[in-house]
Amino acid sequence: MATNPSSRESSSKAPAAGLIPVVPAAKPNKAARNVLRKLVQGEAPPTAPMNIVDRLAGSPYANFTIQVGKAEESSRKTIDFALRLAETMFRYGAGALEVETSIIAVTAALGLRNIEVDITNQSVIINYAPRDAVPITLLRVVRSWTNNYAGLVEVHELVTDIVSGGVTRDEAYRRLDVIVKKPKPFPRWMVSVAEAVFAAAVVGVIGGTIFGMMVAFATILLAGQVARVLGRWRVPDFFVTSISSFIVTIVAVLCFMFHVPLSPSIVVAGGILLMLPSGRLVSAVQDAINGFPVTAAGRFLSAFLTFGAIVAGIAVALVTSTLFGADRLNVAETLSGTLPLPLVLALVALATVAICIAEQTSKKLLVPTTAVALAGYLVYNFGMVFGLGGRFAPALAAVVIGILARIVALRLGAPQLVVAVPSVIFLLVGLSIFRAMFVMTLTPEDSVTGAVGIFNALIVILAVAAGVVLGDNIARPFTRSNGHKDNRRNRRR
Helix, strand or coil, rough: CCCCHHHHHHHHCCCCCCCCCCCCCCCCCCHHHHHHHHHHHEEEEECCCCCCCHHHHCCCCCCCCCCCCCCCCCHHHHHHHHCCCCCCCHHHHHHHHHHHHHHHHHHHCCCCEEEEEECCCCCEEECCCCCCCCCCCCCCCCCCCCHHHHHHHHHHHHHHHHHCCCCCCHHHHHHHHHHEEEEECCHHHCCCCHHHHHHHHHHHCCCCCCHHHHHHHHHHHHHHHHHHHHCCCCCCCHHHHHHHHHHHHHHHHHHHHCCCCCHHHHHHHHHCCCCCCCCHHHHHHHHCCCCCCCHHHHHHHHHHHHHHHHHHHHHHHHHHHHHHHCCCCCCCHHHCCCCCCHHHHHHHHHHHHHHHCCCCCCHHHHHHHHHHHHHHHHHHHHHHHCCCHHHHHHHHHHHHHHHHHHHHHHCCCCCCCCHHHHHHHCCCCCHHHHHHHHHHCCHHHHHHHHHHHHHHHHHHHHHHHHHHHHHHHHHHHHCCCCCHHHHHHCCCC
């Protein structure tokens, strides 16, 4: 009996009554399995060591050129050069991360890949261990420091030229010798005047009068000259700082005793702000965030010793004044400026230029650094006006400063540090710690208040330093010097 093909086809498609339909097995989806494997397992083994060259990711030296030649035969000279470069950068005020990335970039560009770098507060160790060869380990200790941001900018330019492949090692040696022997951009007398101008401008910002600014100017000139004489006598920095703060406080006490219409706390605050290690505290927190705990601990200890020296000098001056019948002064009272915002901005700009001269910043960076500082201060001021508080407003301003500092600095061929550090001075992170230490030391009945003040000040400092680092990281995608070329492989020549 013949059957209809259409009926046969329909009967095959329709399941018989009471039977469970058979579903054909799905084909495996390879792409979905690969995505799931990556989500669960990851692309790299979890215990694989990190390649040291990967530390250059996100730095200005990420796209370096490798010079292939007799690198193995001249490895000792290359390591010697890298150590001298690191010592110079540390002496001029560079941070630990900047020094490490420079060493890695230079050694990799000159053909050495199997190196390890260890950096502490005052020493640099480089180990070179090629396969089937005797390893080399060299150590360099940094025994002196100086303010020379202009020299740091030139070192940054030298590292950039080496990384781009345009400078050989011998030429790099000669250029580094020129940088080390080159005089600073500003003479000593100009630095002394700039420090005094900075103190006078600070007094104006925190609410002082014209007469108070003049007193602060003269006081810092006197303290600066005494400090230089003590420096020539090799007196430790702790005692130099103590004597300088003693001089500032004695001047304030004399003004009070002779009924000069001037707030002693304003004179002291303006005089010691230049001595406060605000930049060192921010750098210490940055080193801790970037993974250099030993260096951060050393800088923290140095900063708190400086605070102790300042408090000691002020305490001796106040106790000495009471022996001559003067009343005990409160030099740690909270101050607030009363000048209109345009005038405050003018003083902030003047003080930023002055601190840049004191730090021996390159002349081409004076105006850009001032612009970054003004932008940061405006963010801080409006943050306080809109009620962000004394913790969040400085952090927000620090983020803006970090972003702008990286963009401006790398466009002008300089490290971010030389723009960011002078710009955060007016966030006054050091003045709050001084007040807390003063209260805890000289007024034992308020020791709890002082301890709480130190805790709050440390929170603000951490927020400011973290904000600068965060701003630096936010700006990295916008500061790639070669744009899409960063995605290319390292070239060899």
